[in-house]
Amino acid sequence: MKPLLTEIRQNPLLWLLVFVPVLFTAQTLNPEAHTLLFVLSVLAIVPLAALLSHATESVAAKTGDTVGGLLNATLGNLTELVIALTALHAGQYTLVKASIAGAIVTNTLFMLGASFLLGGLKHHMQEYNRASARLQAGLLFLATVAILIPSAVTEADSAAGSAFTETLSVSLSVLLIAVYGLGLLFSLKTHREFFGGAEHTEAGEAPWPLGLALGTLAGVTVLVALVSEVFVESVQEAAVAFGMTPAFVGFIVVALVGGAAEMASAFSGARKNRLDLSVGIALGSASQIALFVAPVLVLLSYVIGPTPMNLQFWPGAVVMMLIAAITASLVTNSGRSAWFIGVLVLMVYLIFAMTLYLLPPRLPSEGTMPRNTTEHSAHRAYHVSELN
Template sequence: MNPLLKEIRHNPLLWLLAFVPVLFIAQNIKPDAHTLLFVLSVLAIVPLAGLLSHATESVAAKTGDTVGGLLNATLGNLTELVIALTALHAGQYTLVKASIAGAIVTNTLFMLGMSFLLGGLRHHVQEYDRGSARLQASLLFLATIGILIPSAVSEADSAAGSEFTEKLSIGLSVLLIVAYGLGLLFSLRTHHELFGGAGHAESAETPWPMGLALTTLAGVTVLVALVSEIFVESVQHAALTFGMTPAFVGFIVVALVGGAAEMASAFSGARKNRLDLSVGIALGSASQIALFVAPVLVLLSYVIGPQPMSLQFWPGAVVMMLIATMTASLVTNSGRSAWFVGVLVLMVYLIFAMTLYLLPPRTQGESKHASITITHVGVPEA
């Protein structure tokens, strides 16, 4: 444990780990102090994300950036999955769909764009594996089509009832999960030589032993999931205090905090000229949510949910996911990046964020089950 203690002792950011027990104590003593819990949860997630970043880089140094990016995306998405499962069990399907759509857009645009920007500010031009990026972008585009079809059919054909949408969602969920599994088989097994990386990465700074890195990954992921649950419980009330709309909270704030651990790893990798790791985390996380997490939640809704959940999203979310996917496909086509490419991608994300922040809430059609009612922006009833 000496490398871990040494890292905590010499990294002032990790001193914020003291807020983790403070958060749990405050949650037990003052469970109704939502604004305080919101602030403490954000302060607690930041150092946990830093630890997760360092542990992931240590694993990636020995397994390669492709596997490292996949591992970080998987562990990072565990936070979103825990949040979604909690909301799914409570029947808060609008929150589930908002967190899914928000995570896809945030990972595709904000995480990727900020990685390009931070890396480009330190390195004139960066290169990364174009084949891996194009594969992830293609999988993400496939998932977007799977999410688009139920919404498009329901809007175009009024005769398509809820029973049809539910059956279609089950079939599409199975297809998307199969596609995700075959994508992993293709990139990690049958054609892994095509995804070796651009070969311009700097070596990691004193990687931890594999056992310590994996143990840290597992422990920190559990803590991030627990802190994120407290965050979600308090964020709605804190949003009122800070003047944020429910749409902005569900689509932007929850997604940013839920993906903090992945973002720390992606940004750190970009600054060290390990853009393969950054792109793998950003696009891999988005495609994993769209191809695996969302379909699994649809299937699990028949087991733990009060009623079945479909893949039908509201039109605004589908449009944003489609634009995000097209943007990622466009900017990753060359395998080269500079800081201004990151600015362009971030501008698309900021357009979405500004729209949701300024969107006036409606007083009609609110879901009675949603703790964060994204029905304000036209979510269909679950």
């Protein structure tokens, strides 16, 4: 515990942890102050992300960057999973799909591109394990194809009813979860010798003891999940005050804040010339959401949701996810990176963000409405048909 307290005293950024209890107090006293809760939640997530970053680096120092990146991606995605489960139970299926698609695109493009840029500004040329990056990019592309199929079949064949879409979604979900499990077996056991980290010349700070690092990871992840729930509850009302469209909020803002903890770890690793950790977090998180989180949510909708949820996404989201997967495959093919490669990847993300920000809100048309009443009400609430 002493290293943790010392880190908090010496790092001014961690002094912002005071906003965590302030946020929960404000939520209890005035739950309708959405703009205030939005600002406080952002201020609370920043120091929690920094703390999670330090703990993850300590674990990676003991286990290696590949396992460390996987662990950080898993704990980071736990936040998105908790948020999605809350929305799933409420029947807000379009919000669930927006958070899934937004997280995949943000992790693949923004987190990866910013890691390349920040690392490249400090180091002339950086290297990372090409085999690991290509595996994650391949898994992400496979998941994107699986998500594309229900939407493409439904659009092309009007005779494909909701029963067919739901059956296909469940079948694809089982396949994706199986592929995700086999991918872990391949990279962590049967062929683990191909996925070791590249050598690094820069020494980092002394890592925390493994027990303290793991305990901090678990505790901070729970706090991030709680703070993120407050953020999601307040962000829609706050968006009106700040002039942001609901599509931009759901696809960009929620994904950025929800992935703040992972981003802090990825950016810190890139600056310390540990690009294997950064690439592992970015692509590992995106592929985990697509291969595991999304299918699990589809299956859980039969248990905790008012109606079954399917894998049919709106066309705009599918196109963005497909482009993100292809971009990741292209830029990670060499196993080397420089700052300008990060700029190119970030430009793709900024094109998406600018389009969503400038897109005027409109009510969903009859042809783009979801197939069940629960999803229809959520669709109206969040206007995600703006992406069509």
